[in-house]
Amino acid sequence: MRARSKVHPWLMLGPSLLAWSLFVFVPLGLAAYNSLFSWDMLTEPVWVSGANYGAIAEGGELGRILGRTLFFSALVVAGSMALGLGLALLLDRPGRFFGFVRGAIFSAYVVSWVAVALLWVLLLDPDRGLAAAVLRALSLPRIGFLSDPAAALPTLAAVTVWKITGYAMVVFLAGLRAVPPSLHEAAALDGADALARFRYVTWPLLRPTAAFVATTSLIVSFQAFDVVRIMTQGGPARATTLFVYAIYEQIFMNLSVGRASALSVVYFVVLCVLAALQLGAWRSQRTTRGT
Amino acid sequence: MKRGKGTWATVLAGVFAAIWVLPYAWMASTSLKPLREIADDPTAPLPRAPQLDAYREVFGQVPVGRYMLVSVAVAVAIGALQLLLALPAGYALAKLRFVGKRVAFALVVACLLVPPQVTFVSVFLMFAKVSLTNTFASLVVPFAASALGTFLVRQALLSVPDEIIEAARLDGASELTIIYRILAPLLRPTLVSVFLVSFVYHYSDYFWPLVMTTDDTVRTLPLGIALLKEPGSGVRWHVVMAGNVLLSLPVLVLFGIAQKHLVRGVGGGG
Numbered sequence: 001m002r003a004r005s006k007v008h009p010w011l012m013l014g015p016s017l018l019a020w021s022l023f024v025f026v027p028l029g030l031a032a033y034n035s036l037f038s039w040d041m042l043t044e045p046v047w048v049s050g051a052n053y054g055a056i057a058e059g060g061e062l063g064r065i066l067g068r069t070l071f072f073s074a075l076v077v078a079g080s081m082a083l084g085l086g087l088a089l090l091l092d093r094p095g096r097f098f099g100f101v102r103g104a105i106f107s108a109y110v111v112s113w114v115a116v117a118l119l120w121v122l123l124l125d126p127d128r129g130l131a132a133a134v135l136r137a138l139s140l141p142r143i144g145f146l147s148d149p150a151a152a153l154p155t156l157a158a159v160t161v162w163k164i165t166g167y168a169m170v171v172f173l174a175g176l177r178a179v180p181p182s183l184h185e186a187a188a189l190d191g192a193d194a195l196a197r198f199r200y201v202t203w204p205l206l207r208p209t210a211a212f213v214a215t216t217s218l219i220v221s222f223q224a225f226d227v228v229r230i231m232t233q234g235g236p237a238r239a240t241t242l243f244v245y246a247i248y249e250q251i252f253m254n255l256s257v258g259r260a261s262a263l264s265v266v267y268f269v270v271l272c273v274l275a276a277l278q279l280g281a282w283r284s285q286r287t288t289r290g291t
Numbered sequence: 292m293k294r295g296k297g298t299w300a301t302v303l304a305g306v307f308a309a310i311w312v313l314p315y316a317w318m319a320s321t322s323l324k325p326l327r328e329i330a331d332d333p334t335a336p337l338p339r340a341p342q343l344d345a346y347r348e349v350f351g352q353v354p355v356g357r358y359m360l361v362s363v364a365v366a367v368a369i370g371a372l373q374l375l376l377a378l379p380a381g382y383a384l385a386k387l388r389f390v391g392k393r394v395a396f397a398l399v400v401a402c403l404l405v406p407p408q409v410t411f412v413s414v415f416l417m418f419a420k421v422s423l424t425n426t427f428a429s430l431v432v433p434f435a436a437s438a439l440g441t442f443l444v445r446q447a448l449l450s451v452p453d454e455i456i457e458a459a460r461l462d463g464a465s466e467l468t469i470i471y472r473i474l475a476p477l478l479r480p481t482l483v484s485v486f487l488v489s490f491v492y493h494y495s496d497y498f499w500p501l502v503m504t505t506d507d508t509v510r511t512l513p514l515g516i517a518l519l520k521e522p523g524s525g526v527r528w529h530v531v532m533a534g535n536v537l538l539s540l541p542v543l544v545l546f547g548i549a550q551k552h553l554v555r556g557v558g559g560g561g
Contacts, residue, residue, distance in 0.1 A: 001386050001453055008466060009389040012379035017395070019376070019436035020402050027413030028405070034413065041419075090303060097301065101308040103550060108311055110546045110553065112495035114513040115539045118520060119318050122528055128333030130317060162311075170554050223408050226497045230517055244408045248502075251412050260412045268409045275404050 028268065034261035041255055052262040056250075062263075066270065068153060069222065069243045075157035076164070076221035081213055083161060084168025085206075089198075091169070092176050102173070106166035113163065113226035120159045121146070121231050146232055149239035156227050156240055164220055168213045175209030176202065215278055222271065243267050315539075322346070322533035329528055345533035352519065352530070355537055358512040365430045365511060366494040370486040373437040377485065378478075380436075381444030382470050386456060399445075402438035411502050418503065429503040430511070434493065440485045447481040448474065484556025487549055491542060512538055 003009050035052050039045035056062045087105060091098050108116065123130045124145040135143060145155040179202055187197045225244040228234060234241035234249065241249070247267065251260035321329065323341040349355060383389070384396055407414075418429045451474065459469045475482065500511045516534040520526050546553060 001388065001456060003383075003387040003389055004460070004466060006389070009383040009387045009392070009395075012383040012387075012466075012470075013395055016376045016380040016436040016441060017398070019432070020398065020438070023414055023433040023436075024402050024405050024410060027410035027417070030413040030416070031410070034416070041416075087307060090300060090307070093297075093300060098304060101304045101311075103546075104308050104311045106550075106554065107543060107546055110491055110542055111539045112497070112513050112542065114495070114497050114517045115318075115535045118517070118531055118535055119314055121520070121526075122321065122532065123314060123317060125333075128329065128528070130313075130334060133334040166311075219404075219406065223406050225408065229497075229501075230520070244498075247408070247412060251415070252502075257412070257416065264409055264412050268405070271404065271406075271409065 031261040031264040031268070034257050035265050037258050039257040041257060045257075048258065052256075052258040053266075056259055056262055056266070062266065064238075065241060065243055065246045066266075068239075068241065069224075072153055072157050072160075072224065072242055073218055073221040075154060076160045076224075077214055077217045079157065079161035080165045080168045080217050081210065083165045084213065085172050085210070087165065087169045088172035088176055092173055102169070106170055108163050109166040109170075111163075114230060116159065116163050117227050117230035120162075124155065147236055149237045152232055152236060152239045156224070156231060157221075159227055159231070160221060160224060164217065168217065171209060171213050171216075172206070175206045179205050211278075211282055218274065218278070222274070243270075318532045318535050318539075321529055322536050324529050326527060326529055345527075345529035346537070348527075348530045349519065349533045349537060353515045353534065355512070355515070358510055358515040359537075359541070361427075361509055362494050362511040362513070365427070365500075365509075366490045366492075368427075368431045369434045369493045370489045372431065372435040373440045373489055374482055374486060376436050377440035377444045378470050378475055378482075379467075380441045381448055382474065384441070385445045385448035385451075386453065399438050399441050402436075403442065407433065407499060411499070415502055425504050425506055425508045427509050430500055430509060433499070434489075437485070437489065440489065443481055443485055444478065447478050451477055480552070480555070483549075484552050487545075487552050488556040491545070491553065495538075495542060 034045075036047060036049060037045040038048045038051070091102050091105075122128070124132075126132050126142060126144055126147070129145075131145065132142065135141070143151055146152050183201050183205075184197055187201050192200065223244060224242050225248065228240050228242055228245040229248070232240040234245050243263070244267070247260050247263045250256045250263055320337055322345050323343070324338040325340075325342060325344060328335070328339060380399075384392065384399070414433055415424065418424045418426075423429050455473065455477075456469055459473050464473065495513055496511070497513045497517065500509075500514050504510055504514070516531075516538045519531045519534045
């Protein structure tokens with residue numbers, strides 16, 4: 001439609017664009033600028049050129065932070081997608097009972113991360129926790145879920161999966177309901193068993209949904225902070241220092257604006273690369289599906 | 292055979308229900324135990340003598356009412372601002388032809404991909420520079436424009452026929468009247484979902500208030516509850532779990548009432 005006046009569209013977009021400029025675009029530029037200074041917020045900033053980038057990369061620390069975050073994301077994305085799809089297939093049945101189970105699983109997505117993190121610190125307590133009691137009952141060895149450097153990150157990933165799987169399930173349920181039942185009936189008449197029907201009917205139609213779930217889970221897992229801050233404070237031995245927590249640590253514990261900004265810039269670049277990779281994956285998927 | 296399959300699914304669903312419901316039950320049960328009972332028999336499922344001491348202690352340590360009021364006020368203000376700004380922006384993107392529209396839309400999508408975790412260092416410094424940390428504004432204004440909200444409003448408006456707008460224009464309605472009084476009621480389901488999803492997110496948000504506040508002035512409930520678990524000293528688990536119940540209950544109740552809208556709002560992006 002024609003705008004009544006040429007300035008109208010921009011007046012309508014203006015407040016939003018102003019807010020985004022102030023809180024997205026200017027801060028991005030400011031982070032890039034600040035990353036070139038050494039500044040502790042008390043004394044005057046000192047120009048240090050690329051030294052902050054050198055400092056955060058020193059001894060492979062940046063690589064370790066990135067590696068940890070990617071590993072954590074891989075666990076969360078794989079876990080929440082597999083479980084979310086499985087639960088959607090299992091619970092897509094009529095009746096109040098299945099409705100209740102769907103609601104119970106999705107409710108974790110709605111509850112505060114703080115409540116979930118605190119709750120799981122108690123459940124995973126090596127002496128008082130429910131998880132430890134289960135291990136004892138099965139006479140399995142004691143696991144320091146949050147105190148063992150090898151176990152801590154997978155544990156945080158598991159808690160995150162518990163929290164967000166309901167979301168994946170809900171999106172998959174919407175996808176499943178969009179599959180026309182006539183296709184299933186036709187395939188069944190042709191003698192396809194349940195597994196074959198999933199493989200050749202459901203899954204191909206569900207792939208765009210799966211791509212969407214993968215993207216959102218990746219974004220959520222890359223932003224993980226609350227579970228780290230509340231459950232492990234980045235430990236033990238930095239085993240759970242994920243990207244956002246590392247930025248937080250630099251600015252609020254080390255009071256280093258320069259290094260925090262440099263990490264933010266790298267974090268932004270990594271997010272852009274991931275977004276580009278996913279866009280590429282979506283496009284290639286669409287073309288293969290089109291042929 | 293059909294019945295056998297149904298039983299199997301019911302049992303499995305029951306197992307999963309337990310994995311998601313038992314932790315809540317554990318939280319509620321622990322909050323009703325005295326500390327000694329937790330130390331003596333930590334894995335007893337039910338308190339021997341349920342008591343509300345932990346809740347009294349939470350209210351004694353934390354101004355629960357005030358923190359909750361701040362949390363709700365922040366979440367409502369953000370939700371309302373997002374709708375106020377997303378409606379005209381979505382209208383321009385969905386219905387008007389203008390030079391630069393593709394760029395404007397690309398900006399919205401770009402903002403969709405930049406989480407607050409990327410910008411918080413700079414935004415914190417900006418607010419600190421003008422002494423606005425520890426203010427209501429620092430918690431609300433950065434979220435006034437929602438890329439997701441704008442996107443969803445635009446999508447919803449695409450399916451509203453142009454004739455409605457043309458007829459309103461012929462009747463002499465201003466663009467503001469068209470947006471807020473004619474189109475907004477038509478978009479009610481979308482707007483309710485956008486508001487609820489935003490409300491739930493910001494009511495529970497821990498990260499942003501943690502960054503923007505250093506004192507008690509505008510502390511939100513999630514921060515106050517997280518402070519109940521002081522690292523180091525022995526954690527008073529019954530108190531922490533009582534705080535958890537107080538934090539989660541309002542959202543769970545809201546979820547019970549508005550599950551349909553929340554589920555649609557969350558799945559709406561897909």
